[in-house]
Amino acid sequence: MLRNVKLEEAQDILLSLTAPLPGETVPLLQALGRVAARDLYADQSLPPCPQAVVDGYAVCAGVNSCGGGGYVVKERLSPGKTATSPLSSGQAAYVATGCALPAGTTAVVPHEIARLSGERVVFTEEVLQGDNIREPGEDFQAGSLLVSRGTRLSPGLTSVLAAFGKSNVTVFRRPKVAVLSLGGGVVSYHNIPEPGQLRDSNGPLIAALALEDGGQVTNVEVSGGESAACLKEHLENLMQQADLVITTGGAASGDDDQATYMLKNIGAHLLFWGIKIKPGSHSGAAIVNNKIIIALSGNPAACAAGYHLLAGPVLRALQELPPYPKVLSATCTNSFHKEGGPRRFLQGYAVCDDKGWSVTILPGQKSSMLQALTRSNALIDLPAGSPPVEKDQEVSIILLYS
Ligand SMILES: Nc1nc2c(c(=O)[nH]1)N[C@H]1C(S)=C(S)[C@@H](COP(=O)(O)OP(=O)(O)OC[C@H]3O[C@@H](n4cnc5c(N)ncnc54)[C@H](O)[C@@H]3O)O[C@H]1N2
Numbered sequence: 001m002l003r004n005v006k007l008e009e010a011q012d013i014l015l016s017l018t019a020p021l022p023g024e025t026v027p028l029l030q031a032l033g034r035v036a037a038r039d040l041y042a043d044q045s046l047p048p049c050p051q052a053v054v055d056g057y058a059v060c061a062g063v064n065s066c067g068g069g070g071y072v073v074k075e076r077l078s079p080g081k082t083a084t085s086p087l088s089s090g091q092a093a094y095v096a097t098g099c100a101l102p103a104g105t106t107a108v109v110p111h112e113i114a115r116l117s118g119e120r121v122v123f124t125e126e127v128l129q130g131d132n133i134r135e136p137g138e139d140f141q142a143g144s145l146l147v148s149r150g151t152r153l154s155p156g157l158t159s160v161l162a163a164f165g166k167s168n169v170t171v172f173r174r175p176k177v178a179v180l181s182l183g184g185g186v187v188s189y190h191n192i193p194e195p196g197q198l199r200d201s202n203g204p205l206i207a208a209l210a211l212e213d214g215g216q217v218t219n220v221e222v223s224g225g226e227s228a229a230c231l232k233e234h235l236e237n238l239m240q241q242a243d244l245v246i247t248t249g250g251a252a253s254g255d256d257d258q259a260t261y262m263l264k265n266i267g268a269h270l271l272f273w274g275i276k277i278k279p280g281s282h283s284g285a286a287i288v289n290n291k292i293i294i295a296l297s298g299n300p301a302a303c304a305a306g307y308h309l310l311a312g313p314v315l316r317a318l319q320e321l322p323p324y325p326k327v328l329s330a331t332c333t334n335s336f337h338k339e340g341g342p343r344r345f346l347q348g349y350a351v352c353d354d355k356g357w358s359v360t361i362l363p364g365q366k367s368s369m370l371q372a373l374t375r376s377n378a379l380i381d382l383p384a385g386s387p388p389v390e391k392d393q394e395v396s397i398i399l400l401y402s
Pocket residue numbers: 181182183186198199200201202203248249250251252253279280281282296297298299300302367368
């Protein structure tokens with residue numbers, strides 16, 4: 001087993017063992033937020049034919065003509081109706097916005113500048129060739145790519161797919177994630193802790209992050225003071241239900257860790273243990289029956305950083321999404337006095353304005369604290385041995401949410 005590896009080494013190992021899950025076909029509205037497992041193409045142009053941009057008169061005129069004595073109104077088309085016959089020179093048809101235009105239409109004139117006199121219509125302004133006509137295919141050409149495989153489906157894409165009648169969509173199966181909080185003193189957040197115990201906040205944190213990453217959470221459980229035999233059974237049960245198991249805590253005491261002990265007990269192959277980062281140094285991973293188990297530190301900020309750096313990329317890769325969030329350069333709006341030590345990830349709040357990206361180092365950076373998680377939307381990546389961070393210094397950030 002590799003010990004105290006570089007972050008990128010740990011990430012490479014995990015991604016080399018991760019392949020996208022199979023696709024499944026779901027109704028369009030259930031595909032929102034899911035990731036397309038196939039390229040989807042336009043099977044026709046949109047609009048499919050010339051259409052009216054305004055409510056008014058489709059006319060057939062000579063070039064730049066205002067029709068002289070006006071046009072004969074042949075028919076009135078209500079929405080959804082098509083013309084009974086083409087227009088010839090000097091003829092008009094009343095159309096609603098979006099109506100398929102009669103063949104022969106050279107322009108559509110808004111009703112606001114039309115004057116009806118008996119069966120004829122005249123216009124108070126000049127009518128130009130091509131006015132107020134939606135061209136076929138001006139939105140999408142037949143055969144064009146609507147959605148490429150690996151794209152997360154947004155509300156906008158939902159509407160595009162609906163416009164092309166894609167009522168069922170093939171998407172990657174949502175990765176099933178089981179979360180297990182280790183450690184004797186940790187009780188479920190539903191319970192009132194006894195003196196010396198604490199509520200499990202890491203489990204719900206991991207579950208919430210996994211949901212945001214497109215996962216479905218099968219279990220959020222605590223191991224409590226389970227015996228080794230019970231813990232083995234407990235983990236094996238979770239492994240059966242999930243594609244990925246994430247544990248937190250019980251990872252910091254070398255070979256006596258509850259986490260490593262438990263993993264060896266189920267016959268898992270330990271991939272690496274310990275990463276040269278802070279917080280999150282006590283993170284590891286194992287594999288059994290082709291399923292990965294990621295063990296994160298117990299301290300809350302360490303657990304969060306570990307999730308973003310290790311588990312999030314795996315969950316995204318299982319859905320063929322780009323695994324890593326954006327890395328940007330940002331100006332730090334405040335200072336941080338600690339220096340030296342391993343590569344450090346600080347919880348930050350990043351914003352973009354007309355001067356570019358800036359980031360504020362949030363208060364409460366101890367890895368035991370939850371406080372910074374209330375606002376954090378970025379991890380500030382400080383290389384090993386960094387001097388104190390000065391206000392206005394450029395730093396590298398991993399943008400978690402924008
Ligand atoms: N002798 C050493 N002690 C510690 C070291 C070390 O290197 N040598 N590292 C410290 C650091 S850094 C971390 S991080 C923690 C990690 O320890 P574990 O992953 O084994 O976590 P636990 O000991 O189980 O818990 C530590 C601490 O974290 C909080 N915690 C744990 N689980 C949860 C949970 N589910 N929800 C909320 N909070 C949780 C809790 O405050 C625990 O006290 O080890 C340090 N010690």
